[in-house]
Every structure is written in C-alpha cells, then in structure tokens.
Amino acid sequence: MESDEGERLPMSRRPEWSDVTPLPQDDGPDPVVLIDYKQDFTETMDYFRALYRAQERSPRALSLTQEAIRFNPGNYTVWHFRRQILESLDADLHEELDFVERIAKSNSKNYQIWHHRRWVAGKLGTDAAIKELEFTKKILSLDAKNYHAWSHRQWVLQALGGWEDELDFCRKLLEEDIFNNSAWNQRYFVVTRSPFLGGLKGMRDSEVSYTVEAIMANPENESPWRYLRGLYKDDIQSWVNDPKVSSVCLKVLSIKSNFVFALSMLLDLLCHGFRPSEEFREAIGALRTSDPEPLDSDLGKAICHVLQHVDSMRANYWMWRKSKLPVAV
Amino acid sequence: MEELAADKHVKYIISIEKKKDSFESVVMEHLRMSGAYWGLTTLDLLGKLDAVDKEEVISWLMQCQHESGGFAGNIGHDPHTLYTLSAVQVLALFDKLDVLDIDKVSNYISGLQNEDGSFSGDIWGEVDTRFSYIAVCCLSILHRLDKIDVDKAVNYIVSCKNLDGGFGCTPGGESHAGQIFCCVGALAITGALHHVDKDLLGWWLCERQVKSGGLNGRPEKLPDVGLLLMDLENGGISDRPDDAVDVFHTYFGVAGLSLLEYPGLKAIDPAYALPDDVVKRIFFGK
Numbered sequence A: 001m002e003s004d005e006g007e008r009l010p011m012s013r014r015p016e017w018s019d020v021t022p023l024p025q026d027d028g029p030d031p032v033v034l035i036d037y038k039q040d041f042t043e044t045m046d047y048f049r050a051l052y053r054a055q056e057r058s059p060r061a062l063s064l065t066q067e068a069i070r071f072n073p074g075n076y077t078v079w080h081f082r083r084q085i086l087e088s089l090d091a092d093l094h095e096e097l098d099f100v101e102r103i104a105k106s107n108s109k110n111y112q113i114w115h116h117r118r119w120v121a122g123k124l125g126t127d128a129a130i131k132e133l134e135f136t137k138k139i140l141s142l143d144a145k146n147y148h149a150w151s152h153r154q155w156v157l158q159a160l161g162g163w164e165d166e167l168d169f170c171r172k173l174l175e176e177d178i179f180n181n182s183a184w185n186q187r188y189f190v191v192t193r194s195p196f197l198g199g200l201k202g203m204r205d206s207e208v209s210y211t212v213e214a215i216m217a218n219p220e221n222e223s224p225w226r227y228l229r230g231l232y233k234d235d236i237q238s239w240v241n242d243p244k245v246s247s248v249c250l251k252v253l254s255i256k257s258n259f260v261f262a263l264s265m266l267l268d269l270l271c272h273g274f275r276p277s278e279e280f281r282e283a284i285g286a287l288r289t290s291d292p293e294p295l296d297s298d299l300g301k302a303i304c305h306v307l308q309h310v311d312s313m314r315a316n317y318w319m320w321r322k323s324k325l326p327v328a329v
Numbered sequence B: 001m002e003e004l005a006a007d008k009h010v011k012y013i014i015s016i017e018k019k020k021d022s023f024e025s026v027v028m029e030h031l032r033m034s035g036a037y038w039g040l041t042t043l044d045l046l047g048k049l050d051a052v053d054k055e056e057v058i059s060w061l062m063q064c065q066h067e068s069g070g071f072a073g074n075i076g077h078d079p080h081t082l083y084t085l086s087a088v089q090v091l092a093l094f095d096k097l098d099v100l101d102i103d104k105v106s107n108y109i110s111g112l113q114n115e116d117g118s119f120s121g122d123i124w125g126e127v128d129t130r131f132s133y134i135a136v137c138c139l140s141i142l143h144r145l146d147k148i149d150v151d152k153a154v155n156y157i158v159s160c161k162n163l164d165g166g167f168g169c170t171p172g173g174e175s176h177a178g179q180i181f182c183c184v185g186a187l188a189i190t191g192a193l194h195h196v197d198k199d200l201l202g203w204w205l206c207e208r209q210v211k212s213g214g215l216n217g218r219p220e221k222l223p224d225v226g227l228l229l230m231d232l233e234n235g236g237i238s239d240r241p242d243d244a245v246d247v248f249h250t251y252f253g254v255a256g257l258s259l260l261e262y263p264g265l266k267a268i269d270p271a272y273a274l275p276d277d278v279v280k281r282i283f284f285g286k
Helices: A039-054 A059-071 A076-089 A093-106 A111-142 A147-160 A163-176 A181-193 A199-217 A222-230 A236-241 A243-255 A260-271 A278-287 A299-310 A312-323 B006-018 B023-045 B054-062 B081-093 B102-110 B129-141 B150-158 B177-189 B198-206 B247-259 B276-284
Strands: none
Touching: A039 A059, A039 A076, A059 A076, A059 A093, A076 A111, A093 A111, A111 A147, A147 A181, A163 A181, A181 A199, A181 A222, A199 A222, A199 A243, A222 A260, A236 A243, A243 A260, A243 A278, A260 A299, A278 A299, A299 A312, A312 B198, B006 B023, B006 B247, B023 B054, B023 B081, B023 B247, B054 B081, B081 B102, B081 B129, B081 B276, B102 B129, B129 B150, B129 B177, B150 B177, B177 B198
C-alpha cells in the first residue's frame, strides 16, 4: 500500500507509466472547468482517462484508481472503473473492504464509497455480515446519525443477516443519546422486521413501556412520541383506547413543562374519538394560568389555543388544526 | 422586505462557470451537469437566463450523452440518471427538448426500473427513492411515463413510508426531508398523492423549523439552507451562516425564496423543480 505521506513522484517521471499518454479532460468548445488546483491531481486524472479509454484492467490501473479516489472520492466514473478492474483481476475483496474503510474514515458521507462498499460486501456474501456490522458501528461511533451508515447497516441485516444483537445495539445507542432519531428509526426497523422478535404485535407491550419511560425522562424529545404512535400502526383503535397512551400524555401535562408533544398527541387522540375524563380537562385548564378567558368547552379547541401560545412559531399550524377539528361530542 | 441582491447572485453563478482553478471546480468536475442545472435554474428564477450562451451550454451538454441514451456528469464520464435528469431539465429551461432523441433517453431511464418497482441510478444497481423521483420526473417531462410500470413505481415509494409520515431512501430508512421531497414529488407527478398521510407528514414537516427560524432535515439535526443567510458581498448562499457559499445552496436558497413568493423571483414548480412557466410550456405548449 502506498502511503499518503512524503513526496509524490510525478507519474510522468515514473518508468512504469512511460508507455501511457495522459489524456486531459475535454470540457467542450469553451473549457470552463480547467483543473489547476493541484498539479498532481491533474496528472493523475489525465493518466486515469488514458487507461479508462483503453480499458486497461491491470494492477497498475487498480492502484491508479486508488490514487484518483484519494484526490476526489466523489468521482463515480473512477469507482465504476475500479469495480470493472476488481472483477477482471479477480482481486481479493477483503483487502478491498480495508481500502474502503481507510477512504471512508475521512469521507463518510459520500454516496460512491457506500455504494462501492455494498457491492463488495454483496460479492463476499454472508461471510461479510459481522465485518459490515462492525464497520458501520465504527462509523456510527463517530457520527451516530450518518444516514449512509444506517442505510448500509439495514441492507446488511436484510441481505446478509446478523439480526440477533440489533435491538441491543439500538438500546446502547439510545442510552448514549436518547434524542438520536436515527437510532429510534433503527429500533422500529428491528422490531418490525427482525425474524427473531415476533413483529410489532408481539413486541408492543414491552416497547410501549420502554417508550413511555423515555418520554417521561425527556418529554420534549420528539422521537419517542412518534415511535409510540408507530407502535400502533394500522391499529388506531388500540392506540386511542390503550390507557398507557393517554396516561403518559396526562402525566406529562401535570408536570407543566415541555408538554407540547403531549398536547399534540392528546389532540390527535381526541380527533380519533378518544373520550377524555375530567382529569384531562383539569390538567389543560391548569396550563393556562395567565389566560383570563374561560376554558373552551371543546377540549380540542382548548388544546389548540394553548399550543398557539406556547408553540408560537407554529401558531398558524395550530390555528389551522383548530379549524379542522371534528365537531365536539 | 429586503430586496434580493439578484445581480450579485447572477454574478456569482456566472463566476463559477468561468472560474478555472478553484477547489470547487475540481471536486465538481464529475457533476458539472447538475451544477449547470442548479446555476441555470437559479438564473432563470432571477429572470437572467439570457446571461449565458445557450448554444455553448447545449453543445457541451449533448457531448455528455452516451450511446445508452443516458447523460454523464461531464464529457468522458459514465452515464447516470442523476445527470440525465439534470440534462433534460437544462434543455427544458432553454425550450430545446427537441434536440433530444426522446425515445433513446426514455429507454435508458425505463431500463433501470427493477422488478419491485424501484429504480437503479445506473447499471451498477444502487437503489434509492431519489432515483424513483428522477425517473418519474424525467419521463414526465419527456411525455413518456407510459414506458414504465407506474403502479409498481408508486408502490415501491409507498413501501418507504415511515411511522412519522415521512419517507426514507429504501423501505425502513429514516425519514429525511430530501427523500420526502423526492417521494412526494414523484407521487404528485404520478397523480398518487392520496398515498401521502398529509396530516402526519404535515406536522412532521412543521416540526422541522427550529428556534433560529431555519429548517432541519431530520429531528435533532442542525438547520440547513437558512433561507435568509446570504453572503451579501459576493452573492451566493451557503448552508449555514459562516460556511462557504456554493452553487448548490444558492439554488436551494433562491428556490426556497421563490416558494415563499419573494418579490422579484419567478415562481417555481415544487414537483418538477423548474420555473412554473417552463413546466406550463412543457405540458400546455406555452
């Protein structure tokens, strides 16, 4: 492996490249994107174009793509050619995974890198599952919301397997940051798709308890509120009637701070036919200490009214919601 | 309302087309086609499309087309749906779609539809709802939606819908504002918006506005393309205050202002991401 350190010998002075005539970028009639930024980069790309045009799938071409990728990992044509070379040479793909890992460390949000990684892992098959889960874990330890890493991880689970510890992985990430929406999304992915867990229905009770606990610890956290609703997907009636759902709303309201999501969920429950007890009315009344007007007899309207004030940036939204409320029962 | 520094934005966009030695030019070499779309759409929204030499752009653009019918990001690069849509959009801006072999381009796109209705970005098979949008948008502009299985394409997008009403890049992928644009845009173009859970998604999108007024793409992420964050000296818009400006974020900033009906800007069609008058010309012949 060549290193990034030290002086780089221009390719024009390397004997192994003397038979290649570099091919500059053709930018059309009026060249508007000439590359002067770095002489080395220009030279590398000129040699790349020459080899690409000649379709030379050789070991030196492979190492040239490596150099070109180091300069600009976003150039998808270089990656394409690299895959063709890897196939032609029947190269060691485990080594290729190591190469991708080195590049990914400083470019973890680049589509080409992840696509290439998936191609390599797919060729290696189920043997690569553990390595790929470890790899994404490493990337996620640097940025726990890296969209590409999560996509790759979901693909690995579905294509290569490794579901066994995934719920635990989500638990750990949520322990580190309970606001990590990506980890909540992954949790839902596991609960609904893992072949080992019994699906949404089988997991609902324990997941609701877990989620309620997360909400009570941070009622301002948007993610567990949405997750809670997701646990009742295609079963709105259970969501409306499950006392665990309405009671978490009530509990948060009675704390009297960070209650926007609790009010919002209660509003949705009401819109879907939830019959509130007097306790709910009192809790909402207690939120509007400084408001001289009497509490609206329509609880939905009262909620929108409170939200217009406490969530003033979205006042227009809550006004619109108020106008769309079903007729009070 | 403060007047948009239109002339400075125009100058900025022209300058990147002419700048020969910047880092920006180097890393953008392979996606110059998209750079052309972002820059030229911005110019058109500002009413300044005539500031560029149309013939020159089209002549370069047509050299990026491959035998397969697809377009590359630049001359000598490989074709990809990303740049094929950009090329078609640029030609639409110039009202020059007639220079295309429409069947050839649309065959390239339709050939990338997979059995499950999804689309690959190119022959290497990367699948993403971004490519569903690209395929649907491109074929619609070319009046060739009948070349794909639209029902299957719609079903695949719907399979990427999440518990929060948003959409991800593949089934189970986290909701992300960018993917939501693609999925809702594709559903709008195919007349399938009834699959969108409007109330749920509407609220999720409302929640993307953070205290600074900016918008984030996912919960608990930093806001991006703060709509009023312009570099007033040189023109151009960046993703956040203090970050460098670029043509991509300039386009998004100006397009966002256009959606907000900012004075001095043409209206933009939110599904096709082209100026309204261009879309009208495509579908109603001016």
